[in-house]
Amino acid sequence: xxxxxxxxxxxxxxxxxxxxxxxxxxxxxxxxxxxxxxxxxxxxxxxxxxxxxxxxxxxxxxxxxxxxxxxxxxxxxxxxxxxxxxxxxxxxxxxxxxxxxxxxxxxxxxxxxxxxxxxxxxxxxxxxxxxxxxxxxxxxxxxxxxxxxxxxxxxxxxxxxxxxxxxxxxxxxxxxxxxxxxxxxxxxxxxxxxxxxxxxxxxxxxxxxxxxxxxxxxxxxxxxxxxxxxxxxxxxxxxxxxxxxxxxxxxxx
Ligand code: PEP
Numbered sequence: 108x109x110x111x112x113x114x115x116x117x118x119x120x121x122x123x124x125x126x127x128x129x130x131x132x133x134x135x136x137x138x139x140x141x142x143x144x145x146x147x148x149x150x151x152x153x154x155x156x157x158x159x160x161x162x163x164x165x166x167x168x169x170x171x172x173x174x175x176x177x178x179x180x181x182x183x184x185x186x187x188x189x190x191x192x193x194x195x196x197x198x199x200x201x202x203x204x205x206x207x208x209x210x211x212x213x214x215x216x217x218x219x220x221x222x223x224x225x226x227x228x229x230x231x232x233x234x235x236x237x238x239x240x241x242x243x244x245x246x247x248x249x250x251x252x253x254x255x256x257x258x259x260x261x262x263x264x265x266x267x268x269x270x271x272x273x274x275x276x277x278x279x280x281x282x283x284x285x286x287x288x289x290x291x292x293x294x295x296x297x298x299x300x301x302x303x304x305x306x307x308x309x310x311x312x313x314x315x316x317x318x319x320x321x322x323x324x325x326x327x328x329x330x331x332x333x334x335x336x337x338x339x340x341x342x343x344x345x346x347x348x349x350x351x352x353x354x355x356x357x358x359x360x
Contacts, residue, residue: 110316111359112339114147115346126154130161132349140167144359149173149201171199177220189224203235205278215258233272240279249298265307273317274341280321289330292319296336325351328358
């Protein structure tokens with residue numbers, strides 16, 4: 108059975124104490140996860156050890172980084188390497204979020220290198236892709252996302268791609284309150300799966316989790332996740348409210 112993931116993206120929000128409180132409240136909610144279900148929390152770097160320590164006692168709950176360097180080590184002030192993440196047992200890393208692409212000039216080639224660094228260390232990349240509004244308006248989202256996947260991922264082997272989680276996040280839906288409809292999400296997820304299948308075959312493509320991101324809320328998660336190719340969500344705003352994120356975890360199939 109394909110993995111289903113509810114992934115929280117805290118971005119640059121919450122103090123350390125607020126983060127602790129949020130995780131404690133979520134853990135008190137005591138939602139048990141089936142073998143194929145996961146709850147992952149992408150927290151700011153200084154909170155990773157705290158989050159990992161709290162979550163590691165609970166089956167299929169884990170902490171994630173929001174980024175890592177494309178360099179292995181050295182004189183890169185302010186950067187955090189995949190190896191550093193590995194050394195504190197972090198198992199997931201979000202890569203290529205549209206905010207990083209837009210504000211920190213991340214591009215498909217450097218994301219290919221970051222993905223490689225994570226894969227080499229056994230860290231699961233949560234690789235974000237998705238089109239801006241201008242591309243959606245001219246109905247070019249399929250080729251836009253295909254180029255992102257081709258340039259960052261399609262040189263990996265079938266074994267390597269099988270260890271990646273993809274997050275489809277249409278930029279026009281992120282933090283805007285304007286969610287893609289479940290039909291729009293399903294259409295793009297099916298398209299991404301077809302693109303994966305044409306490169307790697309349907310057996311590999313069928314096993315890769317594809318998360319939807321873009322104004323996922325407690326009230327729409329169930330409908331979005333009910334679609335056959337939507338394997339959970341990457342959630343910003345609603346992941347900062349314990350009751351909302353608990354409902355989102357519960358919405359996994
Ligand atoms: C995100 O941070 O990836 C995201 C989708 O944010 P929001 O849920 O707030 O739209």
